[in-house]
Amino acid sequence: MQYGTLLQRWATRLVVYVVLGICAFLMLFPFTYMMFTSLKASGDVFRYPPRLLPYSAVTRQYQGQEVPVYRFKIDGKEREMVLTGQKKGFVFLTTEEGVNVSAPRQSRIVAQVPEEEATPTGETVTVTDALGNSADFEVYQVTVEGQTQRLLLAYRSRLDEFIDPDDPQVVTYAVQRTAKAVERVDLQFSNYDTVLGLNLDRALINTALVTLGVTVGQVVTSVFGGYAFARIPFKGRDTIFLLYLGSIMIPFMVLVVPMYKLMVAIGWENRLVSLIVPWIFTAYGTFLMRQFFLTIPKEIEEAALLDGCSRLRILWTIFVPLSTPAVATQVIFTFLYAWNSFLWPLLIIGEGNEPNHVLTLSLIRLSNIAADKPNLVMTGAAIAILPPVIVFVLAQKYFIEGIATSGLKG
Amino acid sequence: MSPMSNILDRPRQHLDTLKTLWRSPSFVIDANIAWNHVIVAGSVMLSLYINGMEGFYNLGDAVQRFVSLAALVPAILAVFSSILINRRRAIGRTLSLAVNYIGMVLSAVYLLHLWGVFLGIDSVARALHAHWQWLLGFAVAYALFWVAGRLREDSRPRVLLEQIALGVGMITLIALLLIMGAVQAVGDILSTYSRVQTWLVTLVIVVFGTLGYRMLLLGEYFGETPDQRTAWQGWLMLSPNAIGFMLFFAGPLLLSFYLSFTDSTGVNPPNFVGTANYRELLAIQVKVQDSPEGDPQQALDRGYLVLETFTVGSHRVVIGARDTQFWQSLRNTIVFCLMLVPLSIIPALALALVLNSKIPGMNFFRALFFLPSVAAVVGTALIWRWLYNANIGYINYAISQVVQFVNDSLGLGVKDPKYNWLTDNSTMLISIVFLAAWQIIGFNTVLFLAGLQGVPRILYEAAYVDGAGRWGQFRHVTLPMIAPTTFFVVVTTIITGLQVFNEPYALIPQRPIPLPATTSVYYLYRRGFFNFEFGYASAVAWLLFAIIFVVTLIQFRISRAGAYD
Numbered sequence: 001m002q003y004g005t006l007l008q009r010w011a012t013r014l015v016v017y018v019v020l021g022i023c024a025f026l027m028l029f030p031f032t033y034m035m036f037t038s039l040k041a042s043g044d045v046f047r048y049p050p051r052l053l054p055y056s057a058v059t060r061q062y063q064g065q066e067v068p069v070y071r072f073k074i075d076g077k078e079r080e081m082v083l084t085g086q087k088k089g090f091v092f093l094t095t096e097e098g099v100n101v102s103a104p105r106q107s108r109i110v111a112q113v114p115e116e117e118a119t120p121t122g123e124t125v126t127v128t129d130a131l132g133n134s135a136d137f138e139v140y141q142v143t144v145e146g147q148t149q150r151l152l153l154a155y156r157s158r159l160d161e162f163i164d165p166d167d168p169q170v171v172t173y174a175v176q177r178t179a180k181a182v183e184r185v186d187l188q189f190s191n192y193d194t195v196l197g198l199n200l201d202r203a204l205i206n207t208a209l210v211t212l213g214v215t216v217g218q219v220v221t222s223v224f225g226g227y228a229f230a231r232i233p234f235k236g237r238d239t240i241f242l243l244y245l246g247s248i249m250i251p252f253m254v255l256v257v258p259m260y261k262l263m264v265a266i267g268w269e270n271r272l273v274s275l276i277v278p279w280i281f282t283a284y285g286t287f288l289m290r291q292f293f294l295t296i297p298k299e300i301e302e303a304a305l306l307d308g309c310s311r312l313r314i315l316w317t318i319f320v321p322l323s324t325p326a327v328a329t330q331v332i333f334t335f336l337y338a339w340n341s342f343l344w345p346l347l348i349i350g351e352g353n354e355p356n357h358v359l360t361l362s363l364i365r366l367s368n369i370a371a372d373k374p375n376l377v378m379t380g381a382a383i384a385i386l387p388p389v390i391v392f393v394l395a396q397k398y399f400i401e402g403i404a405t406s407g408l409k410g
Numbered sequence: 411m412s413p414m415s416n417i418l419d420r421p422r423q424h425l426d427t428l429k430t431l432w433r434s435p436s437f438v439i440d441a442n443i444a445w446n447h448v449i450v451a452g453s454v455m456l457s458l459y460i461n462g463m464e465g466f467y468n469l470g471d472a473v474q475r476f477v478s479l480a481a482l483v484p485a486i487l488a489v490f491s492s493i494l495i496n497r498r499r500a501i502g503r504t505l506s507l508a509v510n511y512i513g514m515v516l517s518a519v520y521l522l523h524l525w526g527v528f529l530g531i532d533s534v535a536r537a538l539h540a541h542w543q544w545l546l547g548f549a550v551a552y553a554l555f556w557v558a559g560r561l562r563e564d565s566r567p568r569v570l571l572e573q574i575a576l577g578v579g580m581i582t583l584i585a586l587l588l589i590m591g592a593v594q595a596v597g598d599i600l601s602t603y604s605r606v607q608t609w610l611v612t613l614v615i616v617v618f619g620t621l622g623y624r625m626l627l628l629g630e631y632f633g634e635t636p637d638q639r640t641a642w643q644g645w646l647m648l649s650p651n652a653i654g655f656m657l658f659f660a661g662p663l664l665l666s667f668y669l670s671f672t673d674s675t676g677v678n679p680p681n682f683v684g685t686a687n688y689r690e691l692l693a694i695q696v697k698v699q700d701s702p703e704g705d706p707q708q709a710l711d712r713g714y715l716v717l718e719t720f721t722v723g724s725h726r727v728v729i730g731a732r733d734t735q736f737w738q739s740l741r742n743t744i745v746f747c748l749m750l751v752p753l754s755i756i757p758a759l760a761l762a763l764v765l766n767s768k769i770p771g772m773n774f775f776r777a778l779f780f781l782p783s784v785a786a787v788v789g790t791a792l793i794w795r796w797l798y799n800a801n802i803g804y805i806n807y808a809i810s811q812v813v814q815f816v817n818d819s820l821g822l823g824v825k826d827p828k829y830n831w832l833t834d835n836s837t838m839l840i841s842i843v844f845l846a847a848w849q850i851i852g853f854n855t856v857l858f859l860a861g862l863q864g865v866p867r868i869l870y871e872a873a874y875v876d877g878a879g880r881w882g883q884f885r886h887v888t889l890p891m892i893a894p895t896t897f898f899v900v901v902t903t904i905i906t907g908l909q910v911f912n913e914p915y916a917l918i919p920q921r922p923i924p925l926p927a928t929t930s931v932y933y934l935y936r937r938g939f940f941n942f943e944f945g946y947a948s949a950v951a952w953l954l955f956a957i958i959f960v961v962t963l964i965q966f967r968i969s970r971a972g973a974y975d
Binding site: 012013016017019020023024027028029030031033034037045046047048049050201202205206209213220221222224225227228229232233234235237240244247249250251252253254255256257258259260261262264265267268271272273276277278280281283286311315336339340342343346347355356359360363364367371374377378380381382384385388389391392393396399400403 | 467468469528529531532534535536538539542637640641642643644645647648649650651652654655658659661662663665666669761764765767769771775776777778779780781782784785786787788789790792793794795796797799801802803804807848851852853856857860909911912915916919931934935938939944947948951952954955958959962
């Protein structure tokens with residue numbers, strides 16, 4: 001009995017892990033794709049079928065030049081060969097049964113012979129297929145493995161010559177485009193340099209500065225406001241608190257136009273300050289701090305007040321140290337909000353004003369100027385996404401508790 | 411007494427009388443009354459100045475008059491405060507404190523503006539960019555602190571390491587400030603004192619501050635009760651938030667409401683046009699044509715365009731609107747929400763049910779599923795743009811693989827659809843929905859988990875005893891118990907969905923975004939910031955807000971009702 005339930009328990013666990021593993025793979029696939037693509041070379045991105053890992057062609061020295069290496073299997077032996085730059089004419093021969101009348105290149109090729117080794121007989125054969133299409137085909141005479149055969153010419157083509165530099169007698173012919181290039185996994189970290197050079201370095205600094213300003217400002221105003229709402233009774237306080245709560249409901253888009261006009265009026269448009277100062281006053285944060293301060297026992301504070309402690313001192317020495325979790329929650333929320341914000345920077349800074357770009361703006365611009373370089377776009381995305389992800393991983397406890405208790409929107 | 415000490419004594423006596431005078435309540439009151447006269451004069455001058463301004467930032471006469479009247483408020487407060495403190499009334503002192511405090515804060519903000527501190531943030535960013543390597547010093551300091559934190563508490567190496575870390579941080583900070591040109595910045599600030607304005611504002615701050623502080627100390631004299639004392643302390647604590655709230659929320663909100671009734675544009679000052687914007691937006695017309703053939707446009711009045719037609723029997727119903735694009739964008743937004751809700755909530759609930767089991771490692775998975783919610787939408791949308799790519803994207807590749815597998819294994823001839831996700835009118839919107847759902851699932855999962863953890867275990871045991879299976883437990887215990895959570899999740903998802911902007915903007919490459927992918931907020935953005943029709947855009951914003959308000963109200967009502975069950 002005991003044994004059975006244990007087995008059952010482990011089986012359930014296994015199923016749960018497998019299911020969650022698959023879900024996690026699907027959920028995180030875009031990030032995986034981003035990371036791998038951000039490390040790809042530009043020549044490696046437009047492939048079908050797509051592949052995740054970044055590869056680059058293996059090259060070697062041949063006649064004083066670095067040239068790509070291709071892999072061929074000749075007489076059962078794998079050889080790594082290089083292009084010589086020579087081309088050679090080949091005839092592709094088929095039989096009367098294998099010929100494709102309407103598309104000769106798709107005929108079943110039975111022999112592929114250099115032009116000089118095949119002799120035209122001068123004859124032609126007219127082949128008619130089941131659909132009634134018919135065409136003339138030249139007849140060639142070739143010797144394959146000691147046997148002389150008469151075959152039909154499907155098409156001619158010039159093939160590229162490949163040579164094994166270690167064994168120069170071995171030469172083979174193939175189409176370069178379809179030849180199998182030798183590749184190895186190769187991470188192009190230089191993409192990050194390139195993209196940082198495309199104004200993302202400046203944007204990164206700007207974003208960090210803006211985020212720091214907004215976060216510090218919000219925490220300070222929220223701690224003061226939250227304390228007043230939680231602990232200092234005065235006339236009209238609850239009315240103001242209700243107003244505050246109501247203001248949370250009003251979406252930002254209602255304020256967009258007048259805020260823009262206000263910024264223009266005080267000369268803050270296109271300036272980083274417009275991303276900081278209007279955002280350091282937050283009803284959400286104040287609400288969050290108030291809710292936390294309400295849970296701190298009144299007795300501590302009353303004792304301190306009787307001892308003649310000032311309100312400011314009480315706040316600084318009692319409330320702030322006790323409310324580390326709430327402050328941490330708010331810091332993380334504000335960090336993410338400020339770091340990821342887009343609509344307001346788009347309106348007030350705009351896509352054109354590069355020195356004052358934040359990351360989201362630079363990223364949109366990057367997606368326009370590097371429209372055909374997904375590897376660079378993904379690099380930019382990684383630069384914008386990784387810092388919040390790291391912050392989240394380091395502090396996820398506070399984060400998830402914060403959502404679960406207040407239902408805050410990130 | 412020597413003559414020497416006599417000579418020294420006299421100024422000291424004068425100084426002492428001055429000190430006594432300075433501390434005497436009547437002097438403080440008189441000084442405040444005198445200063446109130448200055449405030450009245452300044453306030454009236456400011457009001458006249460605003461009233462006489464040309465153009466007034468293109469905000470129109472009404473706003474100009476309003477602001478110039480608002481500038482008179484300090485004057486009125488100062489007059490009342492003068493009268494009341496003269497009569498030694500406590501309320502007068504409160505008024506005087508408020509006037510002095512707000513005056514000091516606003517002048518301080520203005521001084522910072524004169525110093526160039528606000529616009530100087532740009533230069534700080536530029537300098538940081540030029541010397542970013544120094545920022546690594548902070549990283550080193552942090553790393554040292556981190557290492558120190560691992561060591562035994564109060565051990566010598568730990569204390570030493572902490573001191574080193576602090577030193578590294580301080581040195582970095584000082585070096586960074588010097589390199590970034592802090593000295594020059596101080597010089598720049600000092601050089602603003604070549605203007606009279608700067609001296610004046612600094613002086614005003616000092617006077618506001620000193621008089622306010624002196625008045626503050628007169629609590630006993632005015633017979634201040636403990637309640638009154640608490641009250642101003644509360645207001646003081648609330649003041650940073652309250653002032654910001656007025657400047658950056660309440661003020662713009664009023665302005666937005668006013669603008670929505672005007673024809674304000676980028677060039678013209680607003681003229682009051684009544685409800686014209688709203689009428690234009692909401693104008694809709696339903697006409698019936700006798701036959702389903704012919705031009706449906708014929709049925710509509712001038713100025714109306716066809717929004718939708720459908721045939722009923724032998725008649726055709728034609729719905730027309732003046733602003734068809736607004737209705738189209740609204741419809742897109744609603745369709746978006748209707749698709750987003752099931753696509754983000756059903757997977758979230760399923761994940762939450764699995765994650766709620768008592769198996770180790772669930773917190774890890776919960777964090778993994780949450781990752782899409784913390785990443786910038788602009789970044790993730792660009793990733794998805796390439797995943798959606800018609801030729802090399804993984805989504806079409808996956809579909810091809812599935813199609814091929816089905817064809818091979820079942821011998822069917824299903825055609826590979828090869829969607830052009832982001833350029834085809836019929837798939838644009840659903841592409842945005844998938845992205846948004848992916849982004850929000852982790853968030854909703856966490857909300858559901860919180861709800862699930864509130865379900866008492868005993869209910870499951872009771873259900874088990876009554877013979878309910880897993881499905882029965884889910885159906886009859888879990889679902890009803892988490893109904894409030896589900897409702898909350900649905901409503902927040904809808905409210906988020908109604909405001910969707912970043913997702914379409916970053917995902918859809920065309921500009922402007924084609925109509926089938928235009929959401930309401932993007933429409934607002936286009937009218938407001940492409941065409942610079944500020945008045946019209948404000949009206950769009952308020953209509954959207956009205957919709958969100960109704961949704962919120964329903965939520966409020968229902969969750970209230972649920973609370974008393």
